[in-house]
Amino acid sequence: MAxxxxxxxxxxxxxxxxxxPRICWQAFIDWAWDAFDFDKDDWDQGFGYYSVCDNQRxxxxxxxxxxxxxxxxxxxxxxxxxxxxxxxxxxxxxxxIDELDARCGGGGAIARTQWGPFVNDWTQLYIPxxxxxxxxxxxxxxxxxxxxxxxxxxxxxNNDSSWGYNGAWRWQVAWLxxxxxxxxxxxxxxxxxxxxxxxxxxxxxxxxxPGFNV
Amino acid sequence: MADSFEVVVPDAVILRTPTLWLIGQAFELLNxxxxxxxxxxxxxxxxxxxxxxAVESLFSAxxxxxxxxxxxxxxxxxxxxxxGDKSAAEPLFRAASESLPKPCKEEEGCEGPRDGEIMIRTxxxxxLQRVAERHEEAGELVLALIAEHPERPVLIEAVxxxxxxxxxxxxxxxxxxxxxxxxxxRIQPAQEVMAQPERGDAAALGHTPPSMRAARxxxxxxxxxxxxxx
Numbered sequence: 001m002a003x004x005x006x007x008x009x010x011x012x013x014x015x016x017x018x019x020x021p022r023i024c025w026q027a028f029i030d031w032a033w034d035a036f037d038f039d040k041d042d043w044d045q046g047f048g049y050y051s052v053c054d055n056q057r058x059x060x061x062x063x064x065x066x067x068x069x070x071x072x073x074x075x076x077x078x079x080x081x082x083x084x085x086x087x088x089x090x091x092x093x094x095x096x097i098d099e100l101d102a103r104c105g106g107g108g109a110i111a112r113t114q115w116g117p118f119v120n121d122w123t124q125l126y127i128p129x130x131x132x133x134x135x136x137x138x139x140x141x142x143x144x145x146x147x148x149x150x151x152x153x154x155x156x157x158n159n160d161s162s163w164g165y166n167g168a169w170r171w172q173v174a175w176l177x178x179x180x181x182x183x184x185x186x187x188x189x190x191x192x193x194x195x196x197x198x199x200x201x202x203x204x205x206x207x208x209x210p211g212f213n214v
Numbered sequence: 215m216a217d218s219f220e221v222v223v224p225d226a227v228i229l230r231t232p233t234l235w236l237i238g239q240a241f242e243l244l245n246x247x248x249x250x251x252x253x254x255x256x257x258x259x260x261x262x263x264x265x266x267x268a269v270e271s272l273f274s275a276x277x278x279x280x281x282x283x284x285x286x287x288x289x290x291x292x293x294x295x296x297x298g299d300k301s302a303a304e305p306l307f308r309a310a311s312e313s314l315p316k317p318c319k320e321e322e323g324c325e326g327p328r329d330g331e332i333m334i335r336t337x338x339x340x341x342l343q344r345v346a347e348r349h350e351e352a353g354e355l356v357l358a359l360i361a362e363h364p365e366r367p368v369l370i371e372a373v374x375x376x377x378x379x380x381x382x383x384x385x386x387x388x389x390x391x392x393x394x395x396x397x398x399x400r401i402q403p404a405q406e407v408m409a410q411p412e413r414g415d416a417a418a419l420g421h422t423p424p425s426m427r428a429a430r431x432x433x434x435x436x437x438x439x440x441x442x443x444x
Contacts, residue, residue: 003218003220004219006221008223009285010283010289012245013241013286013288013289015245018246018247028423034421042216044216045217081414082414084408090423095417103217107318107319108326108327109322109323110324110329111324128326132284158320177407178405181403185247186247187246188251189289196340199367200336204332204366212399213399213400213401
């Protein structure tokens with residue numbers, strides 16, 4: 001068991017003052033807790049189980065990412081796979097992620113997912129997930145990890161070889177790009193960060209550059 | 215056994231000057247939903263443009279924020295792009311050209327500190343471009359950044375900035391031969407950026423989320439106030 005601390009960054013700049021009040025809604029908390037298979041033992045001991053509406057704690061900040069993933073589509077509550085990833089992203093993520101756990105982490109990692117036969121499947125979130133990126137980027141990370149939980153790893157170290165591989169980086173880019181133009185209830189900062197992060201991934205995480213930016 | 219965590223709440227920032235107060239307003243409005251906030255942000259940016267100490271105060275906010283507070287550092291650069299005069303160009307150039315942390319090792323996860331720093335560097339490039347749109351001479355620093363051959367995500371943003379500033383020919387001269395393909399990167403509408411879900415609507419729907427609660431006007435109890443963790 002590890003013990004860790006983190007200093008709360010600017011709550012406006014991270015989007016937690018915008019999304020924090022939105023998640024403080026019991027019907028949403030009940031749903032998200034089951035849909036993403038949170039467990040009390042993974043989220044107490046300071047991670048926020050006992051103060052779920054405290055936007056300075058990891059649980060509230062995770063739920064903000066889930067809220068953003070769930071309600072940003074202009075077509076909500078439709079979640080059809082015939083449409084774009086902004087519409088079906090939450091449906092996919094909640095069904096692919098086996099359980100969502102809070103951990104201290106180390107080395108600056110944001111999140112990790114373990115999957116496969118004969119292992120316990122999990123997705124772990126670490127300190128930089130909550131305190132190093134804004135809400136829209138947290139939603140993008142959930143899509144990325146969900147793609148891994150679905151059984152699709154990277155095929156070139158931490159990179160995807162190409163856009164055509166249709167891996168976690170492509171899915172994250174697609175969600176962020178759609179959020180940037182079509183995301184509902186969002187701020188200028190959340191949209192702009194989403195577009196920039198999408199381009200940064202395109203320009204940094206594909207061995208063969210796809211030839212476009214968004 | 216799971217980990218344990220303690221949150222550290224920093225002291226409240228005291229906004230000692232009118233300029234710092236305006237910067238605080240800019241950060242808040244940038245992170246507020248809606249057209250009214252966008253308009254108000256534009257007005258605050260205009261007020262900041264009229265203040266002699268705005269650029270220095272914004273850079274001070276950028277530099278004094280903890281490294282981990284990527285959001286605050288990013289917001290400072292964003293506002294600098296809207297407010298900065300030509301004196302902002304050189305420090306933005308330096309912020310964009312700082313070296314990046316190494317990528318995560320495979321076993322450390324896919325995203326890490328490097329990604330936050332790329333957000334900062336690319337925001338610095340975007341801010342430099344916006345300054346150059348108002349002060350032509352700052353365009354030379356976009357070309358100087360290209361000539362420094364920063365890592366790919368920063369270089370591509372600099373090339374895009376040069377293109378937007380009608381400096382593509384000069385950018386071509388500054389680029390290494392093997393990087394000139396970056397001038398041909400097209401901007402694709404997000405609506406054409408698709409992930410293939412590899413499944414149809416027969417796939418599991420799972421727990422469907424609750425409908426959005428109606429917008430409330432009465433104050434919400436028990437919301438977001440820090441409390442002692444049990």
